[in-house]
Structures are given as structure tokens and as C-alpha cells.
Amino acid sequence: MNKIKALGSIGLLTGAALALAACGNKNNANNQDASKEKFPQTVPNKPKKNGGTLKYAILANTPFKGIFEDTLSTDSIDDTVGQFGHESLVTSNGSYEITNKGAATFKLDNKAKTITFKLKKGVKWSDGKPVTAKDMEYPYEIIANSKSGSQRYSSLLENIVGFKEFHEGKAKTIKGLEMPNGENGNTLVIHFKEMYPGMNMIGSGYFWKSATPYHYLKDVPMNKLISSDKVRQKPLFFGPYKIDKIVRGQSVTWSPNKYYYKGQPHIKKITETVISSNSAAQALKSHKFDIIDVVNSQWQQVKNTKGYNFIANTPLSYNYLGFKVGKWDKKAGKNVMNKNAKMNNKALRQAIAYGMNVDQVNKRYTQGLTFRIPTLVPKAFGEFFDKDIKGYTYNIKKGNELLDKAGYKKKGTYRVQPNGKPLTIHLAAMTGSSTQEPIIQNYIQQWKKMGLNVKLTGGRLIEGNSFYDKVQNDDPGIDMFMAGWSLAGDPSQNNLYGERAPFNFSRFVTKENNKLLAEMDGKKALNTEYRKNALWKWQKYMFDEAYVVPVSNAYKITAVNSKLTGYSVSNDSDLGWNDVAFTK
The missing domain is CATH 3.40.190.10 (Periplasmic binding protein-like II)
Structure with missing residues (x-):
């Protein structure tokens, strides 16, 4: 459910x-x-x-x-x-706003720059031990510890006082996480540097909304946590x-x-x-x-x-086509763009997007239960969705014009790069049901009509776990990839497409993108109209740049x-x- x-x-x-x-x-x-x-x-x-x-x-x-x-x-x-x-500490209503009907109450104080979680009576782990303040604090230690392998670190969490210092090894505790009645108490107060819009939303990335059994996991070294039987075979739940x-x-x-x-x-x-x-x-x-x-x-x-x-x-989810234009720098903890990457040409990316006959595919295989989406902010986010963006509809003619203008000349069946070198584009896609292969092959044929030589990475569809392993680790055999997100209930895009977001699998980083992301989550965005306009600007920017192209969602x-x-x-x-x- x-x-x-x-x-x-x-x-x-x-x-x-x-x-x-x-x-x-x-x-x-x-x-x-x-x-x-x-x-x-x-x-x-x-x-x-x-x-x-x-x-x-x-x-x-x-x-x-x-x-x-x-x-x-x-x-x-x-x-x-x-x-x-699994159960979250808090619940939400139909507008994704946090309610107090869950295991803990939630209190946001803009003046004090705090959020307080207070556990209700009788909330216990499945081994009978009570859920405590330390259990609400411990997830932050896991996320901030580079040895844990957590993918959840983001610039949004750095807004918690002392979080970045702990992450960098400059502090032994996270200063902004206060347990006023002790580790075994029922209250966690989170102190922030600034208060931002969306902090009352279930999907906001500014704080964590579930607990971790500290008494059970404290003796497991951080680098062994993800492979531990206590996480994989005998986990505790409340x-x-x-x-x-x-x-x-x-x-x-x-x-x-x-x-x-x-x-x-x-x-x-x-x-x-x-x-x-x-x-x-x-x-x-x-x-x-x-x-x-x-x-x-x-x-x-x-x-x-x-x-x-x-x-x-x-559902709050979508499938997309992403283009690899850089790498994740583990040491620096950020995405680094390569201006010379094969796919770092806007005209090439846009042409590929125009070459996808998404509407035809959806009609043929799902009788309208799957539908093309025009932007990276789903319609479910109401006014934050920019309905004026029509997205990339199938248009081979336009794709050809873009490629011609950008200097991708045809030599025989296929086009070459503007520098005259051969152009082969490697696409990574996951295994799926019986028609996944024909659908992907269909797109490859559409791109061929424009003179683009697209081949599957490794020559075949990739099993799901292996696929994400390759995408996350920037496998050099991937130029573009087809994947999907299950989203959080907040329209912020920082967790997915920020400079310091591990989930930014395309690895694109631009000054303009950083600016637009900061605007949609900045102090001014406490005004809903301002935030709406910031999100609309970002959607237009992403549509134009096409580092990530939205493909479809479905009933x-x-x-x-x-x-x-x-x-x-x-x-x-x-x-x-x-x-x-x-x-x-």
C-alpha cells in the first residue's frame, strides 16, 4: 500500500x-x-x-x-x-503534507529554526525494545558516514547544524541533533541553519523520517552494515x-x-x-x-x-532517458562534468529525444494505460507542474535538422562526429517483460532513421541490479541509459539533479542549474508563487538542455x-x- x-x-x-x-x-x-x-x-x-x-x-x-x-x-x-x-515516523495527507497520525508527532518552528519529533507512547521494535530518540538520530550518522555506503547524503542535509562537519570528520557528533531528555528519551530536536519551503512535506530532503534500531546495530562497523545479517536476514521493524x-x-x-x-x-x-x-x-x-x-x-x-x-x-514516478556527461568524484563528494564527453552536445541530445516514438509505443503495448510525460515535475505536484511544456514529441525531420546544423555529417548509413570521427552511442537498458526488447529495438531503429548508430551496452539488455551498479559507477561503456524514479512527495529537484547528489546519474553540473535549484529551495521560495516560478524556470531549462529526458508514467x-x-x-x-x- x-x-x-x-x-x-x-x-x-x-x-x-x-x-x-x-x-x-x-x-x-x-x-x-x-x-x-x-x-x-x-x-x-x-x-x-x-x-x-x-x-x-x-x-x-x-x-x-x-x-x-x-x-x-x-x-x-x-x-x-x-x-x-517498515513504517515512517510520520504520515501525510493527499497533498503530501506531514500529519501527526504516525508513530511520532511533528512540530516545525520557523522562528527557532527547529523541527521536533516526539515519539508516541508504546512505539516498540519487533524485539520488544522501545524506539528511542537515539533511534531517530542514528540514521543521520549512517548517512553522513562515508564508510556506510549510503547514497542519501545531499546538500539539503548540510543545512542541519554540524552535519557537514561530522561528515568531514571534523566533529564526533552532529551538533544540530539534540535529544533533550537523553538518548533513551522520546524526543529529537533538529536545528537548522535556515528554514526552507517544503519542510512540512513528506518528501522533503531536509531531514530523515524513519528510525534505525541503534541498540541492535551499534556494534556493526559502518563498512559492514550493508552486508550485515542484521540488515539483510534478521532486521527489526516497529x-x-x-x-x-x-x-x-x-x-x-x-x-x-x-x-x-x-x-x-x-x-x-x-x-x-x-x-x-x-x-x-x-x-x-x-x-x-x-x-x-x-x-x-x-x-x-x-x-x-x-x-x-x-x-x-x-504513482509519483517516471521513466526517463539520461545522458552521461561526467563522473562522480568520490573524494570530493560531487558530480564533475566532462565538457568533452561524447553526449555533451545539446543538439545531439535533443535529436535523440525527438527520435523516440513514445506515444506510438504506449498505444501499441499498453492501450493508453501508459502515457508520455512532458517534464521532470509530475502533474501530481499541481501548480508546480508547467503545463505549457509540451515535451519531445516524435519528429525525425526536426532531429535531422538539429544534427545537420550541429555538424554531425552523414557518411554512408551513419553520421560522424563534428570532428569527423565515427559516432557510436552505447545505450544501457534493463531487462523487463517480453516486449522490453522489441520496444528498445524500436527506438534504436528510429534513431537509425536519423543516421545515429546506437548499440546496446554489452550487446544486450542488462539485469536490473547490474544495470544500476554500472550506471551508478559511471561504466565507460554507457553513453545514455533508460531508467526510472520512484519520487518523494516534494517537488524539490536537489536530491536528484544537484551537484552533490549521488543520484544525478547523468553527472551534469552547470552554473545555471545550481542557480535554479538554489532558487526553488531558497528562502524566497517560502512564497509559493516564487517557488512555482522557480520550478517552471527549471523545467524549461531542463527541457532545453535535455541532459535527462522524461519518457513516461503509467496508471x-x-x-x-x-x-x-x-x-x-x-x-x-x-x-x-x-x-x-x-x-x-
């Missing part, structure tokens, strides 16, 4: 998550437009009973990593796997369920956390199992699972299956056993996994 994971953190979309948005089964490529169907966001409310085993499908074309520590986890599949135990058994990368079995602060959840046992997107339709039709996501291209095959309620939303349809109640995919639902039950 998307309400459960209100972590406000960014996730990488891997194979099957991308498949939900962009790929599928060629056999049902008809022209019925499914986007006109109306889907509810919540299953019908019915009387509940206790007990039963819930079978949950994890759609993934690759084994899950199984990193059950939020500060270290980066992909959306692990978030999905851990959702029954949410409604705890892990009983893990078959690494394949399945997880859960039972109720008897210490859960909201009382005993209804379901006795939950089993999660990984299945590939190609098997999803058959698994659904044979009622193998109680909850399973629908691969959009398989909708026509499964839509009439009895015994399920089909609910849907448009996410979930099939839920009609004997289940209390399940919702609505943004403003207060339902959690403790509310889900079989009906009487």
Missing part, C-alpha cells in the same frame, strides 16, 4: 516496475484505450475477521537485494518487499509485521509484530514471492496471489478475472482478492497494513 511507505525517499525503478509503465505482451496489442476506464483507489469496506494467510506477489525480473535499512536501500523493489514492517523467514532474493514470510503500537494486525501470516512480469497474467488468472500488480500491457487479458477488485492510482493497477478489506492506494488514505483483513 503506497500509504505505508511515507518515507519521503527516492527509489530506483527496476525491471518489473518499469514494465508496469512501459512494456508488455505483444499478443494483445489492440487499440482499445484502457485509460478511459475508471478505477477506484480503495477496496470496498466490509466486516473484518482475524487470521488467514495473505499471498503477495512481488513483480520483479531480478532477485530483490534485500537491504532492509532505509538509509542504505535505494531501489523500489526492496521498499515493496519491506513494506509490511511496523505491524515482523520477518520470520527470508529466502534471499526470492521470498519473505511475515507474522504479526506483537509489540505494534496500534495493536495486533488482523492477518496471521503474509508470504511474499517474486514472480517475473511475464508470468503475472497467468498467476492472476489462476488466483495464485491475493494481491498482485497488473502489467499494463496484460490488462485486456486479465480485466474480466472474477474474484478480484481492481484498484489503481498514478498502476493492483488486483486485490475480493475477500480482502482495508486496502487502499489513495494518497490521502490513513489505512495501513494493520487495517488490512480478510472479510467475515
Whole structure:
């Protein structure tokens, strides 16, 4: 349930998550437009009973990593796997604003430049130990410690007093994290240098919104944390369920956390199992699972299956095409652009974007359940989305004109670089469902029409975990890549595209981008109109520069056993996994 994971953190979309948005089964490529169907966001409310085993499908074309520590986890599949135990300290409403209905209360004080988290009574880890102030403080130590391997460090967190000094080894503690009634108390006060817009949003990157069991992990060295059994095999949670058994990368079995602060959840046992997107339709039709996501291209095959309620939303996520124009400098902790990079030519990037027939692909493979998006700020962010930007629509003629003008001359079938050297562009893309390969090959053929020689990195699609490993480590065999984001509930772009953001996989850094990012999150942006205009300016800039080109988003349809109640995919639902039950 998307309400459960209100972590406000960014996730990488891997194979099957991308498949939900962009790929599928060629056999049902008809022209019925499914986007006109109306889907509810919540299953019908019915009387509940206790007990039963819930079978949950994890759609993934690759084994899950199984990193059950939020500060270290980066992909959306692990978030999905851990959702029954993970719970944020705070919840949010339909506008992504933080509410006080979670495990802790949240108080923002602009005058004192503080945010205070206060744990509610009875919040305990699944081993019975209370969640403490130190558990709320410890995630910051993990994120700021370069040995931990956390990808969560950002310039936004440097706004916490003493955070940067701790990160650089100049201080032994983070001065701005105060525990007024001690480490074993219930309160954490965060002191900031400045207060900024979006600090009341669940997705803001200025502070962390989950806890880490310090008593359990304190003896694990930082450089061993990510591989530790305490993180991967026997993690602790303060949410409604705890892990009983893990078959690494394949399945997880859960039972109720008897210490859960909201009382005993209804379901006795939950089993999660990984299945590939190609098997999803058959698994659904044979009622193998109680909850399973629908691969959009398989909708026509499964839509009439009895015994399920089909609910849907448009998730805060998107797929994109990124161009490698630099490298991550680990020592300096920032992105460094290479002005001589092959893809560091705006005309080349724009031409490639015009060469993608995204609308045709979506119509053919998903009957309108997947749709092209024009900018990097999703429509779900309301007024912050710039509706005047139309994005890169398919236009081979315009692409050719751009390439001609920029000096990419044709020599035979393919074009050469302006310096006369051959031009081969290596594209990294992930494995997915049965039509991922034909869709990618289709784009390669479109680019060939413009005289661009595009080849797959390594000659084939790359398994999801390996793909992100290559992209994150700036593999020299990648010139451009197709990936996806699961977003946080705040329109700030600093965590994804900032100079000091590890997630800025394109590695582009410009003075203008730094300026625009600073404007959208600066003090003046406390005025909503100012922030809106700053975000609009950034969207226009990114559309023009095309370092990252937005491709598509999709309706996410979930099939839920009609004997289940209390399940919702609505943004403003207060339902959690403790509310889900079989009906009487």
C-alpha cells in the first residue's frame, strides 16, 4: 500500500516496475484505450475477521537485494518487499503534507529554526525494545558516514547544524541533533541553519523520517552494515509485521509484530514471492496471489478475472532517458562534468529525444494505460507542474535538422562526429517483460532513421541490479541509459539533479542549474508563487538542455482478492497494513 511507505525517499525503478509503465505482451496489442476506464483507489469496506494467510506477489525480473535499512536501500523493489514492517515516523495527507497520525508527532518552528519529533507512547521494535530518540538520530550518522555506503547524503542535509562537519570528520557528533531528555528519551530536536519551503512535506530532503534500531546495530562497523545479517536476514521493524523467514532474493514470510503500537494486525501470516512480469497474467488468472500488480500491457487479458477488485492510482514516478556527461568524484563528494564527453552536445541530445516514438509505443503495448510525460515535475505536484511544456514529441525531420546544423555529417548509413570521427552511442537498458526488447529495438531503429548508430551496452539488455551498479559507477561503456524514479512527495529537484547528489546519474553540473535549484529551495521560495516560478524556470531549462529526458508514467493497477478489506492506494488514505483483513 503506497500509504505505508511515507518515507519521503527516492527509489530506483527496476525491471518489473518499469514494465508496469512501459512494456508488455505483444499478443494483445489492440487499440482499445484502457485509460478511459475508471478505477477506484480503495477496496470496498466490509466486516473484518482475524487470521488467514495473505499471498503477495512481488513483480520483479531480478532477485530483490534485500537491504532492509532505509538509509542504505535505494531501489523500489526492496521498499515493496519491506513494506509490511517498515513504517515512517510520520504520515501525510493527499497533498503530501506531514500529519501527526504516525508513530511520532511533528512540530516545525520557523522562528527557532527547529523541527521536533516526539515519539508516541508504546512505539516498540519487533524485539520488544522501545524506539528511542537515539533511534531517530542514528540514521543521520549512517548517512553522513562515508564508510556506510549510503547514497542519501545531499546538500539539503548540510543545512542541519554540524552535519557537514561530522561528515568531514571534523566533529564526533552532529551538533544540530539534540535529544533533550537523553538518548533513551522520546524526543529529537533538529536545528537548522535556515528554514526552507517544503519542510512540512513528506518528501522533503531536509531531514530523515524513519528510525534505525541503534541498540541492535551499534556494534556493526559502518563498512559492514550493508552486508550485515542484521540488515539483510534478521532486521527489526516497529511496523505491524515482523520477518520470520527470508529466502534471499526470492521470498519473505511475515507474522504479526506483537509489540505494534496500534495493536495486533488482523492477518496471521503474509508470504511474499517474486514472480517475473511475464508470468503475472497467468498467476492472476489462476488466483495464485491475493494481491498482485497488473502489467499494463496484460490488462485486456486479465480485466474480466472474477474474484478480484481492481484498484489503481498514478504513482509519483517516471521513466526517463539520461545522458552521461561526467563522473562522480568520490573524494570530493560531487558530480564533475566532462565538457568533452561524447553526449555533451545539446543538439545531439535533443535529436535523440525527438527520435523516440513514445506515444506510438504506449498505444501499441499498453492501450493508453501508459502515457508520455512532458517534464521532470509530475502533474501530481499541481501548480508546480508547467503545463505549457509540451515535451519531445516524435519528429525525425526536426532531429535531422538539429544534427545537420550541429555538424554531425552523414557518411554512408551513419553520421560522424563534428570532428569527423565515427559516432557510436552505447545505450544501457534493463531487462523487463517480453516486449522490453522489441520496444528498445524500436527506438534504436528510429534513431537509425536519423543516421545515429546506437548499440546496446554489452550487446544486450542488462539485469536490473547490474544495470544500476554500472550506471551508478559511471561504466565507460554507457553513453545514455533508460531508467526510472520512484519520487518523494516534494517537488524539490536537489536530491536528484544537484551537484552533490549521488543520484544525478547523468553527472551534469552547470552554473545555471545550481542557480535554479538554489532558487526553488531558497528562502524566497517560502512564497509559493516564487517557488512555482522557480520550478517552471527549471523545467524549461531542463527541457532545453535535455541532459535527462522524461519518457513516461503509467496508471498502476493492483488486483486485490475480493475477500480482502482495508486496502487502499489513495494518497490521502490513513489505512495501513494493520487495517488490512480478510472479510467475515
